Amino acid sequence: MDDLAKRLQADDQTVLKELFEAHYAHVCATIQRFTAARSATEDLAQxxxxxxxxxxHQITINSSPGAYLQRMAINEALAWLRSKKNQQPEPLPAQLPNDDRHLAPDPAEQLLQQELHEQILQAIQSLPPRCQEVFVLSRYEQLSYQEIADKLNISIKTVENQMGKALRLMRERMRGYLR
Structure with missing residues (x-):
């Protein structure tokens, strides 16, 4: 970690290349969970x-470079979702095909789904950093508790505790959406 920090401070561009080669696929996979378009995923990853x-020069990496980049990827994807929400929708073509297969889903349902998705993302963002990291690795990366413990150099019990705390906080935050 100290070597990485020194190399970054010294403007060593090879460190960026090494990080890119080591973590690009993982960053893309993280972003892909928030976006549907492959081109948007690649743009956001870059x-x-x-x-x-x-x-x-301002970065302080407290865990691993991969975890730091994953957090950045999540933040980038969330910012993209927020900006996309504020954009004007594309105009519909003048002539729509006559068969029902091309009809869009119910706009009200789409809006509810998007709102729920945004609430979930905000709830995840509101979690304490370690809870958030454990939650994302478990629920989005589909890692087992053992794999999370190994990746973060923590005990399985700590993973269980952090996951329990994350789920409790998520339930509290999502109370209005849960039945």
């Missing part, structure tokens, strides 16, 4: 590494 390099 943006993560650009921002990482631009902020290299």
């Amino acid at each position: 943006q993560v590494f650009i921002r990482f390099w631009q902020k290299r």
Whole structure:
């Protein structure tokens, strides 16, 4: 970790290349969970590494570079979702096909789904950093508790405790949406 920090402070561009090669696929996989378009995923992943390099002198990595980049990827995807929400919808074509297969889903249902998705993302963002990391690794990365413990160098009991805390906080935050 100290070597990485020194290399970043020294503007060693090879460290960016190494991080990109080691973590690009994982960053893309993280972003893909928030976006449907492959091109958007790749653009956002590249943006993560650009921002990482631009902020290299201010960065303090407390865990692993991979975990730090994953957090950046989640933040980048959430910012993209927020900006997409504020954009004007594309106009519909003048002539729609006559068969029902091309009809869009119910707009009210789509809006509810999008609102729920945003509430879930906000709830995840509101979690304490370690809870958030454990939750994302478990629920989004589909890692077992043992794999999470190994990846974060913590005990399985700590993973269980953090996951329990994350789920409790998520339930509290999502109370209005749960039946």
